[in-house]
Amino acid sequence: xxGEVIVFAEDECHLVWGDTIGFVWGQRNERTEVPIxxxxxxxxxxxxxxxxxxxxxxxxxERGNGENTVAFIKQxxxxxPNKKLIIIWDGVSYHDGxxxxxxxREVNQGLEEKDWxxxxxxxxxxxxxxxxxxxxxxxxxxxxxxxxxENKTFNQVKQRFLSFLNKRVFNFGxxxxxxxxxxxx
Numbered sequence: 109x110x111g112e113v114i115v116f117a118e119d120e121c122h123l124v125w126g127d128t129i130g131f132v133w134g135q136r137n138e139r140t141e142v143p144i145x146x147x148x149x150x151x152x153x154x155x156x157x158x159x160x161x162x163x164x165x166x167x168x169x170e171r172g173n174g175e176n177t178v179a180f181i182k183q184x185x186x187x188x189p190n191k192k193l194i195i196i197w198d199g200v201s202y203h204d205g206x207x208x209x210x211x212x213r214e215v216n217q218g219l220e221e222k223d224w225x226x227x228x229x230x231x232x233x234x235x236x237x238x239x240x241x242x243x244x245x246x247x248x249x250x251x252x253x254x255x256x257x258e259n260k261t262f263n264q265v266k267q268r269f270l271s272f273l274n275k276r277v278f279n280f281g282x283x284x285x286x287x288x289x290x291x292x293x
Contacts, residue, residue: 112191112192113191113192113193113194114158114160114188114191114193114194115158115160115194116156116157116158116159116193116194116195116196117156117157117159117196117197117239117241118154118155118156118196118197118241119155119197119198119239119241119242119244119245120152120153120154120155120172120200121152121153121166121245121248122150122152122172123150123151123152123153123248123265123269124148124149124150124151125148125262125265149262151168151266151269152168152169152170152171153166153169153270154166154172154180155167155241155244155273156184156195156241157240157241157244157278157280159240159284161277162240162277162278162279162280163275163276163277164244164273164274164276164277165184165187165274165275166270166273166274167183168266168270172200172202173202174202174205174206174208175207177203177207177208178207178208181208181211181226185215185225185226192223192225192226192227193227194226194228194229195226195227195228195229196228196229196231196239197228197230197231197239198230198231199230199231199233203230204230208228212224212226212228237282238282238285240278240280243280244273244278247272247273247278248269248272248273249269251269251272252265252268252269252272255268
């Protein structure tokens with residue numbers, strides 16, 4: 109059975125142009141201005157960490173909602189067509205909304221729960237510290253802040269964020285928490 113099931117932690121990140129502002133040094137008692145073209149520019153990313161190998165896969169979407177959540181799950185299934193996927197995620201309303209529930213019923217139709225192609229499990233409520241993908245987003249935003257001077261446009265910000273994180277392997281201890289769970293025989 110090894111290799112037939114892939115367990116992911118999932119989360120969304122909302123990147124805004126202002127996230128790239130790093131620290132600047134200025135004269136004491138003098139105001140230092142940092143130009144921001146349009147702080148309302150925004151990009152949503154869906155991201156998962158494969159908890160076995162800690163590889164991260166992210167994909168940009170217009171916003172976090174049920175339709176984009178389903179599109180992301182379909183994308184994951186395309187990457188792992190013959191695998192069972194277990195997705196652990198937070199309790200944001202669209203994770204449990206009609207679009208996602210309808211898709212899960214469709215994809216798992218007629219299968220016993222142990223044979224479902226996609227299973228979704230919730231992290232504990234109000235516990236973002238349990239999700240290793242939160243640490244991934246922090247790494248990505250920290251990278252942007254350290255290199256803020258290289259980003260002249262929001263498109264550059266989005267491209268650097270995606271290229272820095274996507275398919276990268278992290279070594280977060282909490283990723284192993286969910287693979288050590290004893291399974292009944």
